[in-house]
Amino acid sequence: MSLPYNRIYNFSAGPGAIVVPVLEEARDNMLNWKGSGVGVMEMSHRGKHYEKIAAEADQYCRQLMGVPDNYKILFLQGGASLQFTMLAMNFLNGGSADYLRTGTWGEKAVSSAKLHGAVNLAHDAKASNYDVAGFELGNYSNDANYVHFTTNETIQGVDFLGDPPADGRDWICDMSSCIASRPFDVNRYAMIYAGAQKNLGPSGVALVIIRDDMVAKVPEGLPPMLDYKVMVENDWMYNTPNTWGVYLMSLVFKHWIDFGGLDAVGKYNDEKASHIYSAIDGSNGFFKVHAQPQNRSLMNISFTLPDEDLTQKFLTESKAAGFHELKGHRSVGGCRASIYNAFPREGCVELGEFMLGFAQSNG
Amino acid sequence: MSLPYNRIYNFSAGPGAIVVPVLEEARDNMLNWKGSGVGVMEMSHRGKHYEKIAAEADQYCRQLMGVPDNYKILFLQGGASLQFTMLAMNFLNGGSADYLRTGTWGEKAVSSAKLHGAVNLAHDAKASNYDVAGFELGNYSNDANYVHFTTNETIQGVDFLGDPPADGRDWICDMSSCIASRPFDVNRYAMIYAGAQKNLGPSGVALVIIRDDMVAKVPEGLPPMLDYKVMVENDWMYNTPNTWGVYLMSLVFKHWIDFGGLDAVGKYNDEKASHIYSAIDGSNGFFKVHAQPQNRSLMNISFTLPDEDLTQKFLTESKAAGFHELKGHRSVGGCRASIYNAFPREGCVELGEFMLGFAQSNG
Numbered sequence: 001m002s003l004p005y006n007r008i009y010n011f012s013a014g015p016g017a018i019v020v021p022v023l024e025e026a027r028d029n030m031l032n033w034k035g036s037g038v039g040v041m042e043m044s045h046r047g048k049h050y051e052k053i054a055a056e057a058d059q060y061c062r063q064l065m066g067v068p069d070n071y072k073i074l075f076l077q078g079g080a081s082l083q084f085t086m087l088a089m090n091f092l093n094g095g096s097a098d099y100l101r102t103g104t105w106g107e108k109a110v111s112s113a114k115l116h117g118a119v120n121l122a123h124d125a126k127a128s129n130y131d132v133a134g135f136e137l138g139n140y141s142n143d144a145n146y147v148h149f150t151t152n153e154t155i156q157g158v159d160f161l162g163d164p165p166a167d168g169r170d171w172i173c174d175m176s177s178c179i180a181s182r183p184f185d186v187n188r189y190a191m192i193y194a195g196a197q198k199n200l201g202p203s204g205v206a207l208v209i210i211r212d213d214m215v216a217k218v219p220e221g222l223p224p225m226l227d228y229k230v231m232v233e234n235d236w237m238y239n240t241p242n243t244w245g246v247y248l249m250s251l252v253f254k255h256w257i258d259f260g261g262l263d264a265v266g267k268y269n270d271e272k273a274s275h276i277y278s279a280i281d282g283s284n285g286f287f288k289v290h291a292q293p294q295n296r297s298l299m300n301i302s303f304t305l306p307d308e309d310l311t312q313k314f315l316t317e318s319k320a321a322g323f324h325e326l327k328g329h330r331s332v333g334g335c336r337a338s339i340y341n342a343f344p345r346e347g348c349v350e351l352g353e354f355m356l357g358f359a360q361s362n363g
Numbered sequence: 364m365s366l367p368y369n370r371i372y373n374f375s376a377g378p379g380a381i382v383v384p385v386l387e388e389a390r391d392n393m394l395n396w397k398g399s400g401v402g403v404m405e406m407s408h409r410g411k412h413y414e415k416i417a418a419e420a421d422q423y424c425r426q427l428m429g430v431p432d433n434y435k436i437l438f439l440q441g442g443a444s445l446q447f448t449m450l451a452m453n454f455l456n457g458g459s460a461d462y463l464r465t466g467t468w469g470e471k472a473v474s475s476a477k478l479h480g481a482v483n484l485a486h487d488a489k490a491s492n493y494d495v496a497g498f499e500l501g502n503y504s505n506d507a508n509y510v511h512f513t514t515n516e517t518i519q520g521v522d523f524l525g526d527p528p529a530d531g532r533d534w535i536c537d538m539s540s541c542i543a544s545r546p547f548d549v550n551r552y553a554m555i556y557a558g559a560q561k562n563l564g565p566s567g568v569a570l571v572i573i574r575d576d577m578v579a580k581v582p583e584g585l586p587p588m589l590d591y592k593v594m595v596e597n598d599w600m601y602n603t604p605n606t607w608g609v610y611l612m613s614l615v616f617k618h619w620i621d622f623g624g625l626d627a628v629g630k631y632n633d634e635k636a637s638h639i640y641s642a643i644d645g646s647n648g649f650f651k652v653h654a655q656p657q658n659r660s661l662m663n664i665s666f667t668l669p670d671e672d673l674t675q676k677f678l679t680e681s682k683a684a685g686f687h688e689l690k691g692h693r694s695v696g697g698c699r700a701s702i703y704n705a706f707p708r709e710g711c712v713e714l715g716e717f718m719l720g721f722a723q724s725n726g
Contacts (some may be wrong), residue, residue: 008400012407015606023394023402030390031383037687039386041565041611044375044688077431078588081602085586090447115586197603202404204440204567204605225441239444240560242567242605245376248404278542279668282523324400325407 009347012325013300014155014177017342022251031178040247045240056234057246060253061072065179066259067186072235074208074228076171080105080176080195083206084112086226087172087191091145092117098144100127102133102160103153104331105174113148116124120144129332130156134294135164146170146190152178153331154198156301157336158291161286163188170214178299179207179304180256181341182266196245199341202254229261253328256341272345273298276337277346283359290332304334310348311335317358323351372710375688376517376663377540378560380705386613404608408603417598420609427624428542430549430572436572437591437599438609443468443539443558446569447475448599449589450535450554453581454508455480457662461507464489465496465523468537476511481543483507487516490697493519498527503689509533509553514543517561518692520665520699521654533577534564541662542570543619544704553577559608561662562704565617568608569663626671628704635708637701638715646722652697667697673725674698680721686714 003009010017025041033040036049043289044048058073064334067073076082078219091097094117102125113119121140125131130153140147147169152159154177162186164171170190179194186192197203210228230238256265277296280287282301290302290349306312311334328336339348365537366372373380389678396403399412406413423437430436439445454460455525462473465488473525476482482572485501488494493516510532517523527534533553542557549555554573560566573591581592593601617627640659641665643650653665668674672695681689691699704709 006398006400010405012401012405012410014603015405015407017405020394023404027390027393030393031368031386032370036368037369038373038375041386042373042375042380044378044380045566047375047688077442077445077605080586081603083589084438112586112588115584128496138467176405197604197606202605202607203408203603221478223475225445225475235379238610239442240377240441240558240566242565243560244607245567245605249562295572301455325410353524357482 003344008334009323009344011323011343013198013329013336013338014195014340015203016199016270016340018252019255019342022248022255025251026248035058041244043242043243045237050243052238053247053250057250057253060250060257061207064210064253064257065184065186066262071087071186071209072212072215072232073212074231075241075249076206076208076231076236077242079206080106080174081112081195081211082192083174083208084109085115086228087148087193088113088116089222089226089352090228091172091214093219094146095145096120096141097145098122098140098147100133100135100139100149100160103130103150103156103355104329105153105176106150107156109148109150109174121181122147130158131290131295133158133295135160140169141217144169146172148174150174152297152299154300155336156290156332157300157303158295159297159299161295167216172342177340178297180240180262181267181269181299183262188199193273196249198338199305202245203227205249206297207249226298228280234318269298269341272339272343272348273301275299275309275348276339278335279352279355279359282356284363286359286363287355290334299338299340301339302332302334303336304328304330313362314358318351319353323347323354366707371687372685372707372714373557373687374700374702374706376561376692376699376701377558378566379562379703381383381564381615382618382705385611385618388614389611390489397627404607406606408600408606413606415612416610417600420613420616420629422614424570427550427616427620428547428572429625434572434597435575435578437572437573437613438604438612439569439594439599439630440521440605442496442555442566442569442603443462443537443681444471444475446537446556446571447472447510449591450511450556451476451479452585452589453591454535456508456582458508459483459487459499459506461487461510462505463496463498463501463510465521466513466519467492467537467692468516468518469513472513472537477492483508487655488521492681494653494658496521496523496658503532507532509535511535511537515660517660517663517701518699519552519653519695520660520663521658522662524658540703541660543625544632546625555562559612564611565608567605568612569614573686597651627638627715631708632661632702635702635711636704638711639702639718641663642715642718642722645719649722649726650718653697662701662703664700664702665691665695665697666699667691677721681714681717684717686710713722
């Protein structure tokens with residue numbers, strides 16, 4: 001293994017790796033962006049240079065993700081966690097909503113929403129420690145303002161692996177840990193949101209893709225910074241946004257457009273994950289995936305070993321071999337390999353080989 | 364004029380200039396921070412590398428600003444604008460508070476607060492288009508939960524130029540556009556907050572310095588992302604913070620510590636501003652400062668010319684001479700020179716000379 005700039009295989013669950021060409025461009029323009037005489041961090045967000053950057057971020061996001069004209073794109077602060085509250089203030093607002101709870105982030109979305117209205121747990125996978133997800137598992141109510149779900153649960157490594165049905169419901173999706181990792185149909189959603197720090201760029205920005213008719217439903221009298229209508233009317237610049245974060249996101253969008261778009265990205269991620277899942281499946285039960293087979297995440301592979309001693313041995317030896325940040329979350333135990341878009345293919349191949357060898361030596 | 368990296372004199376009101384050595388360090392560590400094998404944007408905020416960065420940000424902030432142990436430091440998202448709402452949710456909360464309204468940002472703070480309780484305008488400088496500020500001008504109530512003011516109004520260029528009295532009131536201050544520009548006594552405040560993008564680093568972070576007894580007053584049941592107690596209990600990492608922004612702030616804090624601390628910074632800024640104010644005062648009334656003499660901001664010098672034609676001519680010729688972003692805000696008109704800590708002294712000297720020459724030729 002030899003990576004440029006002596007970089008390591010960084011399996012961090014987030015903030016995650018960013019592709020080298022994006023980092024290089026950001027670096028090379030740090031003190032003077034394209035001859036403007038100022039760096040991106042030093043530009044007025046209302047000046048002509050940043051206007052161009054902001055317009056490109058919108059354009060590239062639309063192009064990469066196929067965002068139709070009747071959706072607005074917002075780059076907000078506070079991450080997905082503030083969206084838990086903001087979407088409930090805007091759309092739950094004393095009414096009721098359906099939530100599919102399939103992991104730790106879904107738990108947080110539910111508990112935040114309960115402060116602003118009634119939550120119907122249309123599906124709750126807590127009893128099986130969140131190893132399953134599926135739209136068909138939901139027991140939906142008839143008067144829900146919206147249905148909320150978390151496509152990919154970062155900690156459990158459990159993914160719906162598809163868009164919700166076109167059934168007229170207003171689906172709101174936390175797509176933080178799998179957005180832009182495969183093709184998806186924006187038209188199926190009333191709103192999509194995602195913290196940027198896994199697949200889209202650095203932390204500190206939440207991408208929000210929201211359908212126009214949802215914006216029209218926003219009630220009066222919300223705090224302006226928590227009001228989607230205010231954010232849309234001000235082109236997400238009611239106040240100074242995270243200008244650097246959005247700049248990086250624009251570069252990331254462009255990178256994956258040039259890569260071939262989400263079809264190509266999806267194939268790439270399928271193949272990357274297959275190297276690790278194949279090792280697990282070929283280990284005669286030494287490694288076990290937390291998720292049910294139909295919900296295996298392609299971004300976060302949560303897996304366990306036979307016991308705690310072997311887990312510690314695996315973490316120690318894998319780190320010595322150059323594979324970093326493989327420790328799993330305490331709520332699931334074991335290990336987790338987060339392999340977002342920017343994580344290099346070679347790291348997946350090499351980890352798969354390492355895992356097979358470890359299973360053979362220790363199984 | 365010849366600046367490194369062909370940089371220009373950037374009088375942007377915010378995001379503003381960042382000092383060259385900070386940008387260089389950020390650039391040089393972009394793909395691999397100090398041999399860690401990952402860039403700062405790619406690190407888990409809960410990993411050992413970022414823990415060190417976060418601890419240094421806290422430590423350097425305390426050292427530079429003299430923050431006592433009974434105050435917590437938080438690095439939050441959403442800028443000062445979200446603080447307008449957050450502080451009112453936490454501390455106004457259906458009660459009443461005094462506000463000193465001395466400019467555009469104070470207006471926004473007041474209108475955000477009104478959603479959460481009663482606002483007593485203890486002083487309102489709107490009638491004179493916000494040209495004056497002073498603690499002695501306040502008509503304070505006896506049952507205010509706190510007193511809020513904006514030290515330096517960025518648009519009007521009006522500054523209180525000092526700390527509030529030690530009178531037992533809980534003073535809460537928006538210090539966005541003058542924080543760390545001169546010595547100040549944290550002990551005089553119940554809470555200080557500031558958007559980072561003027562004196563402290565890039566946009567996307569609000570620095571909050573809050574006294575322990577205020578945190579104890581936070582009511583139950585607030586949205587977690589808008590609850591100071593939750594933020595304190597989680598060391599501002601309830602969710603993923605703006606990791607890059609805080610890293611840059613840490614470098615900025617350290618830069619000014621090494622410069623000599625806030626005493627030295629204050630003297631430096633006094634001298635920088637004097638070059639421009641001297642030109643104005645020496646122009647026989649050609650240039651006029653918006654602020655009253657006792658409230659002249661050292662960060663944002665808002666000034667007018669005799670008429671609109673001369674204003675346009677000045678903006679055109681000054682830009683051609685290398686002075687950028689001098690257009691004033693429409694609510695005041697005229698011009699504005701924002702000269703935050705990172706704005707170089709030479710630019711102030713040269714602008715002063717240019718202004719005197721322009722006044723002589725056109726007066």
